[in-house]
Amino acid sequence: MAEVTGGLPASRLARVDVEGWLKRCLLLLASAWLAVVVILPLLQLLSKSLLDNQGNFVGLLNYAEYFSTPALRNSIGNSLYVSVATTIVSVLLGFGFAYALTRTNLPGKGVFRSIAMAPIFTPTLLNGIGLIYLFGRKGLITRGFFGAIPGVDIGLYGSTGIIISEVLFTFPQAMMILSVALRMTDARLYEASESLGASRIRTFFAVTLPGVKYGLISAVFVCFILAFTDFGAPQVVGGNYNILATDIYKQVIGQQNFVMGAVVSVVLLIPTALAFIVDRIAQRRQVALIQARSVPLVPKRDAVLDGAALGYCVFISLLILGFFATAVFASLVKVWPYTLDLGLWHYSFKGTGGGGYQALCNSIRMALYSAVFGTALTFGAAYLIEKSRGQNVLRQASYFLSLLPLALPGLVIGLAYIFFFNAPGWDVLGVRIPNPLNWMYGTMAILVLSNVVHFYSVSFLTATTALKQLDREFETVSESLGVPFYVTFFRVTVPVCLPAILEVAMYYFANSMATVSAVIFLYSADTPLASVAIANMDDAGDIAPACAMGVLVVLINVLVRMLYSLLTRGVKRRSQRWTIR
Amino acid sequence: MSTGQEDYLRVEGVTKRFGAFTALDAVSFGAAKGAFISILGPSGCGKTTLLRAVAGLERQDEGRVLIAGQDVSQLPVSKRHVGIVFQSYALFPNLTARANVAYGLSKNMKSRRGVNKRVDELLNLVGLKNLGDKYPGQLSGGQQQRVALARAMALSPNLLLLDEPLSALDAQVRVMLRTEIRDMTRRLGLTTIMVTHDQEEALTMADRILVMKDGKLVQNGSPWEVYDEPKTPFVASFIGSMNFLRGSFNDATRIFSKGLVRMEVASESASLQGSVLAAIRPEDVLVGVNGEQGRNVFEVGVRLVEYRGPVYRLALDLPLGQSETAPLIAEVPAEKARRLRLGAQERVKVILPPERVRIFAEEAV
Numbered sequence: 001m002a003e004v005t006g007g008l009p010a011s012r013l014a015r016v017d018v019e020g021w022l023k024r025c026l027l028l029l030a031s032a033w034l035a036v037v038v039i040l041p042l043l044q045l046l047s048k049s050l051l052d053n054q055g056n057f058v059g060l061l062n063y064a065e066y067f068s069t070p071a072l073r074n075s076i077g078n079s080l081y082v083s084v085a086t087t088i089v090s091v092l093l094g095f096g097f098a099y100a101l102t103r104t105n106l107p108g109k110g111v112f113r114s115i116a117m118a119p120i121f122t123p124t125l126l127n128g129i130g131l132i133y134l135f136g137r138k139g140l141i142t143r144g145f146f147g148a149i150p151g152v153d154i155g156l157y158g159s160t161g162i163i164i165s166e167v168l169f170t171f172p173q174a175m176m177i178l179s180v181a182l183r184m185t186d187a188r189l190y191e192a193s194e195s196l197g198a199s200r201i202r203t204f205f206a207v208t209l210p211g212v213k214y215g216l217i218s219a220v221f222v223c224f225i226l227a228f229t230d231f232g233a234p235q236v237v238g239g240n241y242n243i244l245a246t247d248i249y250k251q252v253i254g255q256q257n258f259v260m261g262a263v264v265s266v267v268l269l270i271p272t273a274l275a276f277i278v279d280r281i282a283q284r285r286q287v288a289l290i291q292a293r294s295v296p297l298v299p300k301r302d303a304v305l306d307g308a309a310l311g312y313c314v315f316i317s318l319l320i321l322g323f324f325a326t327a328v329f330a331s332l333v334k335v336w337p338y339t340l341d342l343g344l345w346h347y348s349f350k351g352t353g354g355g356g357y358q359a360l361c362n363s364i365r366m367a368l369y370s371a372v373f374g375t376a377l378t379f380g381a382a383y384l385i386e387k388s389r390g391q392n393v394l395r396q397a398s399y400f401l402s403l404l405p406l407a408l409p410g411l412v413i414g415l416a417y418i419f420f421f422n423a424p425g426w427d428v429l430g431v432r433i434p435n436p437l438n439w440m441y442g443t444m445a446i447l448v449l450s451n452v453v454h455f456y457s458v459s460f461l462t463a464t465t466a467l468k469q470l471d472r473e474f475e476t477v478s479e480s481l482g483v484p485f486y487v488t489f490f491r492v493t494v495p496v497c498l499p500a501i502l503e504v505a506m507y508y509f510a511n512s513m514a515t516v517s518a519v520i521f522l523y524s525a526d527t528p529l530a531s532v533a534i535a536n537m538d539d540a541g542d543i544a545p546a547c548a549m550g551v552l553v554v555l556i557n558v559l560v561r562m563l564y565s566l567l568t569r570g571v572k573r574r575s576q577r578w579t580i581r
Numbered sequence: 582m583s584t585g586q587e588d589y590l591r592v593e594g595v596t597k598r599f600g601a602f603t604a605l606d607a608v609s610f611g612a613a614k615g616a617f618i619s620i621l622g623p624s625g626c627g628k629t630t631l632l633r634a635v636a637g638l639e640r641q642d643e644g645r646v647l648i649a650g651q652d653v654s655q656l657p658v659s660k661r662h663v664g665i666v667f668q669s670y671a672l673f674p675n676l677t678a679r680a681n682v683a684y685g686l687s688k689n690m691k692s693r694r695g696v697n698k699r700v701d702e703l704l705n706l707v708g709l710k711n712l713g714d715k716y717p718g719q720l721s722g723g724q725q726q727r728v729a730l731a732r733a734m735a736l737s738p739n740l741l742l743l744d745e746p747l748s749a750l751d752a753q754v755r756v757m758l759r760t761e762i763r764d765m766t767r768r769l770g771l772t773t774i775m776v777t778h779d780q781e782e783a784l785t786m787a788d789r790i791l792v793m794k795d796g797k798l799v800q801n802g803s804p805w806e807v808y809d810e811p812k813t814p815f816v817a818s819f820i821g822s823m824n825f826l827r828g829s830f831n832d833a834t835r836i837f838s839k840g841l842v843r844m845e846v847a848s849e850s851a852s853l854q855g856s857v858l859a860a861i862r863p864e865d866v867l868v869g870v871n872g873e874q875g876r877n878v879f880e881v882g883v884r885l886v887e888y889r890g891p892v893y894r895l896a897l898d899l900p901l902g903q904s905e906t907a908p909l910i911a912e913v914p915a916e917k918a919r920r921l922r923l924g925a926q927e928r929v930k931v932i933l934p935p936e937r938v939r940i941f942a943e944e945a946v
């Protein structure tokens with residue numbers, strides 16, 4: 001017989017592949033949890049839109065009513081109008097800024113980039129409030145700096161105000177996406193074009209634009225989705241100009257008409273989902289482009305172009321800084337515009353609704369929970385999907401489910417969660433199933449959950465990108481050494497991905513602090529929130545305290561951002577030991 | 582050939598499909614204890630897949646894998662006691678060289694001292710005694726690959742599997758590591774399978790070479806057999822270079838003919854008749870033998886002379902008739918070429934030694 005000294009006792013043959021099963025179960029769990037918190041609530045929302053207020057099935061009757069009510073129907077056109085206008089302006093401005101940052105010898109690129117990114121973590125409510133202090137009836141510009149110069153009234157309330165707020169909100173996104181696209185283009189194409197004697201203009205249209213085609217498409221659709229679904233700014237500066245997002249809020253909170261709220265949500269969801277699909281296709285193409293080997297472009301010195309870039313970036317930066325300065329200033333002024341004494345009167349939140357500092361603390365708590373749970377869940381799921389072998393169907397399903405939340409506006413998530421978590425139970429084929437998640441309704445848990453889902457996709461993609469950069473064979477090596485995958489996960493994967501993990505955590509934190517759309521349907525008297533407080537104080541006419549609260553939210557996000565920079569610098573210094581030669 | 586009884590590793594009829602695509606098609610081979618096997622083949626032919634099937638990283642759809650007489654087909658990689666080294670090294674970047682090597686040890690050895698001792702031993706084995714505290718990013722490619730090797734050896738595997746371990750390194754380091762790896766496996770009596778793209782690597786290191794094509798094992802033989810007695814035109818052209826002549830063959834007279842060329846064939850080849858491919862390696866074509874008469878001597882025109890350092894490469898025109906335009910390639914040692922003052926457009930004599938001419942059934946090369 002053959003020698004059996006190789007160290008393979010027969011008992012080993014019977015051992016099942018425990019780890020393989022563990023991985024499979026976790027992957028299944030990751031898909032299942034997404035199905036429960038995304039698909040089921042959406043189905044509930046959809047079914048609600050087909051029932052009447054008594055819960056009887058009425059088919060498309062609610063939709064017929066919706067489309068035959070001009071006041072409601074007109075919002076579709078309004079929403080499309082403001083978001084298309086926002087998209088055009090944002091993408092053009094963003095392209096200019098991104099071009100200056102990537103293709104010219106602009107000095108101080110880092111500073112300009114930070115300034116341009118600042119509005120990302122601002123509640124859009126504050127965008128609206130800041131604009132009121134600039135262009136509103138008693139605004140700085142409208143009154144000509146308190147009468148110092150002749151004023152101009154731009155007619156802020158309505159579409160104008162919404163568009164300006166949304167541009168402020170979406171500009172950083174467009175700028176980011178386009179910078180990535182512009183940075184990816186291959187320098188050799190420019191050399192070729194130059195050597196063929198093509199003019200600058202010709203090169204721009206023949207090389208630059210086609211090179212960033214997918215980036216442009218992506219920027220267009222991301223801006224569109226953000227502007228189309230945002231609720232904060234229109235709520236503040238929309239005036240009588242109705243759009244879909246504010247309609248949902250009015251139907252649900254104002255008129256307690258949940259059914260019509262569900263119908264408007266579905267109407268809002270359709271263009272968003274379409275834009276989402278187009279964006280995904282564009283992204284995939286873009287990735288394919290990036291993977292080809294390319295030579296990075298080093299911008300040439302060009303006095304005219306560099307000068308123009310500097311002028312443009314200074315101008316945009318001043319606008320953004322001016323906006324924030326106005327908001328901070330307004331929050332400190334005693335009685336705008338009459339008593340310009342500065343002080344912290346509005347920061348006491350006495351005599352205003354909304355919950356004041358308790359709300360702020362709650363928001364911080366919620367943002368922290370969201371950051372911790374959200375990061376753990378997204379990173380874990382991304383790891384399982386990216387680093388498992390086999391189970392292709394399951395992995396693809398999980399991947400799809402993970403990207404789905406990107407197509408869901410916050411208001412839709414919020415409303416769907418009301419329906420889903422508030423339901424006492426369901427009758428399925430005559431069997432009564434009680435709702436096991438009913439306890440979450442009105443608690444901190446549902447707020448955190450809504451944030452985790454709302455910001456899931458972008459975090460998931462960040463984590464996936466980081467994981468893709470790790471050697472595919474790490475798992476194989478540890479497997480062959482008999483080290484369980486979870487050990488390698490904690491000893492290697494997590495430490496190596498720490499920068500991305502911190503980035504995801506920061507993203508979760510800042511967005512959870514600033515968001516209002518999902519949570520405005522889900523907060524309760526026990527869980528007041530800062531962003532909701534801004535909306536409510538603004539609604540009640542307490543604009544100055546609302547502004548103060550907005551400034552506090554921004555302040556906290558800036559602090560967290562600084563903490564993040566410190567942390568990443570620390571991590572980098574520690575990891576420099578292994579990243580730098 | 583070794584029989585099943587003495588083979589330490591046996592792969593029997595292993596088939597692996599990815600959907601409708603067959604990546605491995607009933608591959609069988611064996612390896613004696615301590616043997617060094619190279620898998621050679623064009624990109625995408627299934628080399629990595631075969632290695633992964635042996636490792637237990639891919640579960641085969643059919644067939645079995647036996648190690649030391651035991652069927653390990655259903656065992657996961659962690660239970661097969663194999664050491665694996667990849668082209669990318671796959672070193673953990675956040676761990677030092679020592680920690681990388683110790684990665685699988687910590688679990689299996691109780692005492693810290695025991696682990697340290699073993700790591701020292703392994704680092705010595707790969708010649709990295711003093712570099713244990715460096716991170717992979719601070720090591721050169723060759724050093725990183727040594728760390729990967731030490732890590733793979735840590736648990737004293739039954740089988741060492743190397744997937745193009747040297748292809749990311751530059752030429753000199755590659756040649757050096759070649760010798761070191763071979764010495765190490767020989768010293769330890771370790772059965773090794775190495776996938777490679779580099780035929781020179783396979784020829785110099787391996788006891789046996791497996792040549793693969795489209796998921797099938799085309800030839801399994803010693804380096805000498807694979808080079809001198811290729812079983813198919815594919816093997817002949819994939820390893821080294823080969824001249825092919827399309828023509829007819831009479832098995833009774835053992836004469837190959839094409840145009841004005843009549844050529845005796847004395848090598849052992851399967852009995853073939855009719856339309857065949859005759860093949861001869863460029864270095865087997867003897868050039869410029871004056872006054873030579875007799876078997877397989879042809880007068881040819883020199884189309885082109887190409888200088889290649891140690892050898893000259895000649896493109897010669899055999900009198901084959903109109904249809905054939907590909908020249909006969911001959912390689913002549915530089916010293917001899919200089920002596921013969923070979924130049925283009927001249928006419929020279931060549932011998933195609935009958936025992937160096939091989940005959941293949943006609944197939945696409």
Ligand SMILES: Nc1ncnc2c1ncn2[C@@H]1O[C@H](COP(=O)(O)OP(=O)(O)OP(=O)(O)O)[C@@H](O)[C@H]1O
Binds near residue numbers: 604622627628778
């Ligand atoms: N997980 C997989 N799913 C589908 N097809 C696969 C998978 N792994 C390998 N293949 C296919 O199987 C074939 C063989 O792949 P393999 O990696 O074994 O090739 P190889 O011989 O190692 O090639 P190379 O020399 O380029 O490394 C290829 O055509 C590849 O596309």
Ligand SMILES: [Mg+2]
Binds near residue numbers: 628629630
């Ligand atoms: Mg391979």
